[in-house]
Amino acid sequence: MTFDLKTALKYIILFLTGVGVLYLAFRGQDLGKIWLEIKTANYFWVITSAFAVWIAHVLRALRWQMLYQSIHYKVSFWNAYHAVMIGYLANLALPRFGEIGRCSVIHKAEKVPMFASIGTVITERLFDVLVLFLTGLAMLIFQYDIVSDFLYDTIYLNIAKKINTLNYWWLVGIGIVVLLLIVSAIYFLRQKFSKKFLRIFVSLRQGFGSYSKLRQKRLFLIYTLLIWVFYSLSMYFAFSSIQATSGLHFNAAFTAIVFSGFAMAAPVQGGIGVFHWMVAQSLVLYGISFKDGLAYSTIIHSSQVLLILILGSLSLFLILTKKESK
Template sequence: MTFDLKTALKYIILLVIGIGVLYLAFKGQDLGRIWVEIKSANFFWVILSSIIVWLAHVLRALRWQMLYKSIQYKVSFWNAYHAVMIGYLANLALPRFGEIGRCSVIHKAEKVPMFASIGTVITERLFDVLVLLLTGLAILIFQYNIVADFLYNTIYLSLANKLQSLNYFWLIGIFFLFLLLIVGTVYFLRKKFSKKFLRIFVSLRQGFGSYGKLKNKPLFLLYTFGIWSFYFLSMYTAFFAIESTSALGLNAAFTAIVFSGFAMVAPVQGGIGVFHWMVGQSLVLYGLAFKDGLAYATIIHSSQVLLILILGSLSLFLVLTKKRVK
């Protein structure tokens, strides 16, 4: 009961933080004008943007299916797809819970060991992080004059001021305490559950090795490129939904997708607040008013959340009503 209460409090705190960031993003803005701009949006482009994002989810399911096949687990495309959509749905309620949730769906539907699935998820997420870092590096190289001031004034100076006010002895102490806790936990698990711990380790190692065993690595990389290309196209096509962003070009979409990618890393349900602020700030770099950037971010975030609510709920219904594999 205590654990459940602590977990619930943690997620409530994260949600409150997200709402707080959302409040700070919209604080001082003309909410009436933002709402007028949202209402006047051309929803053809919003729907097209949502369809493109859905195609990225389809490619993610196909890519994940390849990793299972490489470690000799035959997972159907539809089970992989439903698991991906249910995972996104779970992330709207509990941040980072979606990865565990979709592994659980595959475990129940296809009887794949849970930790083998987790290993494959971590593997594909590492490739996503790599793409995000490479695109961020590309922005620094090719659009340095645009993002340099933002990184220095908004990010670097803010962090430097906060770090100067911290006591480094406390930071060092917390770090070593955290390290000791990890070592102690691993030792305890190995001592008390040695056989079970070994099975978990073997399953995880199997999932981690899934990419190395792929027979068609170029196709896996092509899927990865396709996923991020669709994210980029979704961001770009949504520019045409409102007049203020319709003149923005490919460079702005490229920067916005990187900023939004880092925003979604934040442990907040659905990236609420953080996504709005980051995307709004990314468009300010290209001469857009922050209120217009917020209107755009609200439109694209809301459309993607609605897509997940509808398709994720449909996938959950289909999985729950489907007969399980014996």
């Protein structure tokens, strides 16, 4: 009961943090004008943007299925797809819970060991982080004159200010304590649950090794690149939904996807608040007012959340009814 209460409080705090960031982003803005832009948006382009995101989800399921095949688990495409959509649905409620949730779906539907699935998820996430890092690096190289001032004034100076106020001895002490706790936990697990710990380690290693055993590594990398291309296209298509952003080119979508990628890494349900602020800030670099950037980010975030709510719920319904029929 205590653990449940602590867990609930943690997620409530994270949710309230996201709401707080959302409030700070919209504070002082003309909400009436923002709502008018949203209400009069061209929803053909909003739907087109959401469709591009859905294609990225389909590609993610295909890529994940490849990792299972490499370690000799026959996971059907539809179970992989439903698991991905249910995972995104779970992330709207509990941040980072979706990764465990989709592994659980595959475990129940295909009898794949949980930790083998977790290993494959971590593997594909590492490739996503690599692409995000390379995309960010490309943004710095090719659009340095546009993003340099923002990175220096907003990011570097704030971080430097916080670092200067830190007590380094506290950091060293915390680092030593964390290291000791990790070593103690590993030792305790190996002593008390040696056989179970070994099975977990073997399953994780199997999942981690899934990429190295792929026969079609090039196809896996193509899927990975296409996922991020369609994410960028979703940003680009949505530019045409409102007048203020309709003149932006693909380079602005390229920058927006980098900013939104870091925003979605924040441990907040659905990236609420952080996504809006980061995307709006990215468009300011291209001469778009922060108000119009907020209208744009609200439209694209809401369309993606609605997509997940509809398709994620449908996938959950199909998985549950399939289980009951069996």
